[in-house]
Structures are given as C-alpha cells and as structure tokens.
Amino acid sequence: MEGGLTRAEVAALIAELAFARADDAVKLAFSPDDGTEGLDLQLVREIKRGGNGAVELKLLDREKLIELLVELLKPTDNEGSQELYSAIDNAAKRLGGKPDAV
Template sequence: MAKTKGLPNREQIIKRMWKLANAGAGDAVKLACFPPEEWCGTDGLDLDALTEFKRGSNGVVELKFVDRGRLLERLLDAVDHSGEEQVDRFLQAMEEQGG
C-alpha cells in the first residue's frame, strides 16, 4: 500500500506527540497578558499546546491546553504497539528463514 503524499508517517506522529506532551505554556501566557491590538508579533510564539483561548468582555482570560496525561498514555500505547510489531516481524522473518 502506497503512502499518501503529505501525510506524516508513524514516527513523525510519535515525535509530534512527544513535542506536544513537553510543550511549554509560556508563550500562551504572554499572549494572554497583552491586549489583542498588540498581537502583531504572534508569528514567533509557540502555541502548539494551546487548544482554546477565550477573553471575556470583563477581561478574564481562559486558556486550555492539550491533556498531557492522556497524550502520554497514547504515546506509551503507540510505543508499546511498535515494540510488539517489531517482535512480530522478527518472529515472522525467523519462521520464513527456518521453513
């Protein structure tokens, strides 16, 4: 089966999950501290872990981030399954050579 051009492979997805699990919140907090009219320099901010940003009319800011615990659980699952697949491939190769 051919890979669809442009889609990340499994390893790229796992690396991305790891990056998100370790992403900081500092840039999102910086964004929250400045009024919207001063947001001209947001291109350089690392906001990958930010999932929701709300600023109420009363000035209250609400920031929501990726669920690190859930992300780490999924990452652990992905890594565990990868190991299982490697063992299965090894055993299959051994059977093919021996049979």
C-alpha cells in the first residue's frame, strides 16, 4: 500500500490499543497537576471532573477494537494472515506481553 499503512500495521496498532493498560489514564484523572509527560493516554476518550469531586473517565471500547482486530485477522485472497499475526506479536512484545508462536 503506497503512502499508507499496511493491513498488518493497522492490525498491530489496533492490538496495541485493545490490550493497552489504563493505569496512566487513572493517574491523570486523580492527579491532574502532575501533568501528562510520560503517560500513555492513547485509550482516553474523555475526562470530566465534577464540582463535587467526581471524576468520569471514558476510554476506547476494547470490545469493538477486538472485534475489528478479528475482522482484520481473517485471511483474504490477496494477503495471508501470517504477516498480520507477526504484527500482533510485535505489538505484544512492545506492550511487554509474551508473543505466541505462529
């Protein structure tokens, strides 16, 4: 694919989002004065603070991300799934997980 992301790259990005941790988002929600430097906030859609101290934190929908990932992992006539599974393994390595043997 010229000038864009390959299917495998898109799958890796979606996998990274689907399995990312939300702990940095919680840190930001409860300690906003500490700033955002070094925090992984890719899952955050919205943070609201109420006048009474309530905090509402909206994250990306992991279920929808996983459904999309499953669709991307289905083999096509043009491209085998080996490249996609390798991309997912690479995303898992970046997140500190153990990749599966493919």
